[in-house]
Amino acid sequence: xxxxxxxxxxxxxxxxxxxxxxxxxxxxxxxxxxxxxxxxxxxxxxxxxxxxxxxxxxxxxxxxxxxxxxxxxxxxxxxxxxxxxxxxxxxxxxxxxxxxxxxxxxxxxxxxxxxxxxxxxxxxxxxxxxxxxxxxxxxxxxxxxxxxxxxxxxxxxxxxxxxxxxxxxxxxxxxxxxxxxxxxxxxxxxxxxxxxxxxxxxxxxxxxxxxxxxxxxxxxxxxxxxxxxxxxxxxxxxxxxxxxxxxxxxxxxxxxxxxxxxxxxxxxxxxxxxxxxxxxxxxxxxxxxxxxxxxxxxxxxxxxxxxxxxxxxxxxxxxxxxxxxxxxxxxxxxxxxxxxxxxxxxxxxxxxxxxxxxxxxxxxxxxxxxxxxxxxxxxxxxxxxxxxxxxxxxxxxxxxxxxxxxxxxxxxxxxxxxxxxxxxxxxxxxxxxxxxxxxxxxxxxxxxxxxxxxxxxxxxxxxxxxxxxxxxxxxxxxxxxxxxxxxxxxxxxxxxxxxxxxxxxxxxxxxxxxxxxxxxxxxxxxxxxxxxxxxxxxxxxxxxxxxxxxxxxxxxxxxxxxxxxxxxxxxxxxxxxxxxxxxxxxxxxxxxxxxxxxxxxxxxxxxxxxxxxxxxxxxxxxxxxxxxxxxxxxxxxxxxxxxxxxxxxxxxxxxxxxxxxxxxxxxxxxxxxxxxxxxxxxxxxxxxxxxxxxxxxxxxxxxxxxxxxxxxxxxxxxxxxxxxxxxxxxxxxxxxxxxxxxxxxxxxxxxxxxxxxxxxxxxxxxxxxxxxxxxxxxxxxxxxxxxxxxxxxxxxxxxxxxxx
Amino acid sequence: xxxxxxxxxxxxxxxxxxxxxxxxxxxxxxxxxxxxxxxxxxxxxxxxxxxxxxxxxxxxxxxxxxxxxxxxxxxxxxxxxxxxxxxxxxxxxxxxxxxxxxxxxxxxxxxx
Numbered sequence: 070x071x072x073x074x075x076x077x078x079x080x081x082x083x084x085x086x087x088x089x090x091x092x093x094x095x096x097x098x099x100x101x102x103x104x105x106x107x108x109x110x111x112x113x114x115x116x117x118x119x120x121x122x123x124x125x126x127x128x129x130x131x132x133x134x135x136x137x138x139x140x141x142x143x144x145x146x147x148x149x150x151x152x153x154x155x156x157x158x159x160x161x162x163x164x165x166x167x168x169x170x171x172x173x174x175x176x177x178x179x180x181x182x183x184x185x186x187x188x189x190x191x192x193x194x195x196x197x198x199x200x201x202x203x204x205x206x207x208x209x210x211x212x213x214x215x216x217x218x219x220x221x222x223x224x225x226x227x228x229x230x231x232x233x234x235x236x237x238x239x240x241x242x243x244x245x246x247x248x249x250x251x252x253x254x255x256x257x258x259x260x261x262x263x264x265x266x267x268x269x270x271x272x273x274x275x276x277x278x279x280x281x282x283x284x285x286x287x288x289x290x291x292x293x294x295x296x297x298x299x300x301x302x303x304x305x306x307x308x309x310x311x312x313x314x315x316x317x318x319x320x321x322x323x324x325x326x327x328x329x330x331x332x333x334x335x336x337x338x339x340x341x342x343x344x345x346x347x348x349x350x351x352x353x354x355x356x357x358x359x360x361x362x363x364x365x366x367x368x369x370x371x372x373x374x375x376x377x378x379x380x381x382x383x384x385x386x387x388x389x390x391x392x393x394x395x396x397x398x399x400x401x402x403x404x405x406x407x408x409x410x411x412x413x414x415x416x417x418x419x420x421x422x423x424x425x426x427x428x429x430x431x432x433x434x435x436x437x438x439x440x441x442x443x444x445x446x447x448x449x450x451x452x453x454x455x456x457x458x459x460x461x462x463x464x465x466x467x468x469x470x471x472x473x474x475x476x477x478x479x480x481x482x483x484x485x486x487x488x489x490x491x492x493x494x495x496x497x498x499x500x501x502x503x504x505x506x507x508x509x510x511x512x513x514x515x516x517x518x519x520x521x522x523x524x525x526x527x528x529x530x531x532x533x534x535x536x537x538x539x540x541x542x543x544x545x546x547x548x549x550x551x552x553x554x555x556x557x558x559x560x561x562x563x564x565x566x567x568x569x570x571x572x573x574x575x576x577x578x579x580x581x582x583x584x585x586x587x588x589x590x591x592x593x594x595x596x597x598x599x600x601x602x603x604x605x606x607x608x609x610x611x612x613x614x615x616x617x618x619x620x621x622x623x624x625x626x627x628x629x630x631x632x633x634x635x636x637x638x639x640x641x642x643x644x645x646x647x648x649x650x651x652x653x654x655x656x657x658x659x660x661x662x663x664x665x666x667x668x669x670x671x672x673x674x675x676x677x678x679x680x681x682x683x684x685x686x687x688x689x690x691x692x693x694x695x696x697x698x699x700x701x702x703x704x705x706x707x708x709x710x711x712x713x714x715x716x717x718x719x720x721x722x723x724x725x726x727x728x729x730x731x732x733x734x735x736x737x738x739x740x741x742x743x744x745x746x747x748x749x750x751x752x753x754x755x756x757x758x759x760x761x762x763x764x765x766x767x768x769x770x771x772x773x774x775x776x777x778x779x780x781x782x783x784x785x786x787x788x789x790x791x792x793x794x795x796x797x798x799x800x801x802x803x804x805x806x807x808x809x810x811x812x813x814x815x816x817x818x819x820x821x822x823x824x825x826x827x828x829x830x831x832x833x834x835x836x837x838x839x840x841x842x843x844x845x846x847x848x849x850x851x852x853x854x855x856x857x858x859x860x861x862x863x864x865x866x867x868x869x870x871x872x873x
Numbered sequence: 874x875x876x877x878x879x880x881x882x883x884x885x886x887x888x889x890x891x892x893x894x895x896x897x898x899x900x901x902x903x904x905x906x907x908x909x910x911x912x913x914x915x916x917x918x919x920x921x922x923x924x925x926x927x928x929x930x931x932x933x934x935x936x937x938x939x940x941x942x943x944x945x946x947x948x949x950x951x952x953x954x955x956x957x958x959x960x961x962x963x964x965x966x967x968x969x970x971x972x973x974x975x976x977x978x979x980x981x982x983x984x985x
Contacts, residue, residue: 659980660980661976661977661980662976662980663893663894663895663896663976663977666893666894667894670890689876690875690876694874694875694876695874695875695921695922696874697874697877701874701877705877705878705881708881709880709881709884712884712885712888712907713884713888715888715892715903715907716888716891716892716895716900721899724903728903728906731907731910732906732910735910735913735914738914739917742917742922742938743925743926743927743928743938744917744927744928744938744943744946745927745929746943746947747917747943747946747947747950750947750950750951751950754950754951754954757954757958758906758954758957758958761957761958761961762961765899765961765962765964765965766899768965768968768969785891785894785895786891788890788891788894789886789887789888789889789890789891789894790887792886792887792890793883793884793885793886793887793888793890794883794887796882796883796886796911796915797879797880797882797883797886800879800882800883800915800918800919801876801879803919804875804879804918804919807919808921814920814939814941815941816937816939816940816941819928819940819941820928820930820937820940823930824930829930830929830930830931831928831929831930832928832929832930832937832940833928833940833943833944833947836940836941836944837944837947837948841944844944844948845948848948848951848952851951851952851955851956852951852952852954852955854955855955855956855958855959856955858959858962859958859959859962862959862962862963862966863962863966
């Protein structure tokens, strides 16, 4: 265990301590203890910056299940470090924010911080793991922790609904991802991502390549809320706001992005990867921005905005993978990767701050509904300023960082439309058009958020809080820090260039980089009068026009309906599955023993019958048979006649007599077949059974004529005939095939040794008590148990206790 | 002879199965008895029916009937007797408690 490993699991260790700290140090808000850890981790990970910016990596191995190739391998390169800093940095700010957001008196802080630390540790594990299985384990812990956090206020129905939904969707994706990892292991024989990248040619030739890719992408898409799996994210907004800010904007939803970026060196470079990523990415971008416009809840707007921005990043990663196909010559595709990484950072900063300001507004006014808010500009000046910065950045306005990544995104889609591969000449034009429309709607919802919240008339009568005022300073620190980062990255983007962005790009596209060289990263505000700039002008103009016409289109029914129509599929899918399985159970589990017996026998008949037909197993012996004496015909016919008559008897004495006759005839058969001991036992047992029957029948009612429908009788008869026919056929075949095999019986041993070894003349008895005495011992035990059971049944009376 | 016995066994199984599929508890028990008769007879048949004298060494014969299946059947008879007697008493008790021997009326509720 190296320091890196301890750093990965340190949140879990602290999570164990939290309940004690909460219980015994009630006077201090538990969050202060938690705050120490992400700060320390952030400072620790900062120390890796010089290493990764030199292009070096850190790799430490701790064996876990070495026999299966599963090792807890941590691996730090530019991409991991970028995520590590995001997780710990924003984690620290979120914890600080939550200290002021969650009340010490009314909230169950121990639960909250245990879940949050669990999530933080799992997220660190996801981005640090080099081993796919370990990554999967941490991945599922993030799903679990996320669900726990969403249902933090578990007495609210909407919280549990959202938690269940996110759990079902992300775990479905997680499981398919595990399947993809297993396929990768089948192809390459390793779970290590490093070794996979080194042996890519093992995978690309395989037929399992595309299935593995699809399964892994399903995992990444569900986690990162890509279309059509985005529906869980808006419902996850029932979580406390620090959770929404941390999990559902900055970290967890980027786990899918991380996975895609991490596996780009493995799967990138094929058209399918390019098409799926950029296609679904652009659809998500478009759909998310379109849906965000319709929302009336601040957090719901932000949720759809997150979906849309994640689609943008995913699309850029897809476009950038084209550079794997072309190689280094066409370096403007690496620009798409650059834009993706840059926007990843930007989005984490401005979206985190926006969630926090939305939380502040909620906290201070008691509502997040934009129809009830308004005129908060002068009342909450600090919140207003931070929100303005975040919203402007999200809308892609200069001079904030969102503008820079938006410009680079436009460059990416414009270049992509000029591609001549992957049949882009027909569909490529859709990319810039969809991206442009999506940007217009992004601008519109940013304006709605801003103007509806902060301008207009202040409406205190619609608010439940008496006195609305600015938030306490502690709550404002985190959004202010994030807002400043937005400004700093906006004005001086190049401080990130060679410290964070270039190493991350080198990790995403390692094969493109000759030894000792680095990607060229330059981010400028001013590119001259090019197409991208005019697209931005268009966005601003059209966005403003649409916003000004808002009164007209808010009447449309599509605007009135807030919920995503895709929820219909989820809700009906879940309820349909439940009612469907209930219906199947109702049909099949009738509660009648007779039906279950029929299922079993029909199954046996079909299985054995099919096997016999399939392998042509029916055989009948004609030569090696023993002769039939004339009296045997009579005996057998009487036996069969007695058997067949039993179902037709309705008088109880008659049926007892016939069953008795049958038993005695069987004893007679045993005599004929030279089994004196059997005959003796059978006689005795039959006598006792008949006596028992008489005793039991004395107390039971007479046998009524069975009132089945005729059809039912026929089904019963068919089943019975099937069983009988099957037994006869198997008896024929096994006798014939058994005598064909000509194996010697072990009877010779008993005949030779009964006298010598056991000193007895009666071979059957010698076998029972000497050669195979254990059978007899246990058979005696069976009789004893039966006797005790009978006594218990007759004697014990547990009345008055119905359900024992 | 083996073919005739196999058919007899088939008849025993047919009637036994048919009895188990009926409603009355006692018919079900009788069906079980028939099934065990069938199984015993099948065991004996499959070992071959033509060979020699009863398996008693004192007879001093050249060929004996196979003693092993006989020992197996003897064990099986005793066990099935134990089970049958237990079932009979169980049926008796069930009738005393629930006043019915109709299996359709003895079904549990939907959620059991």
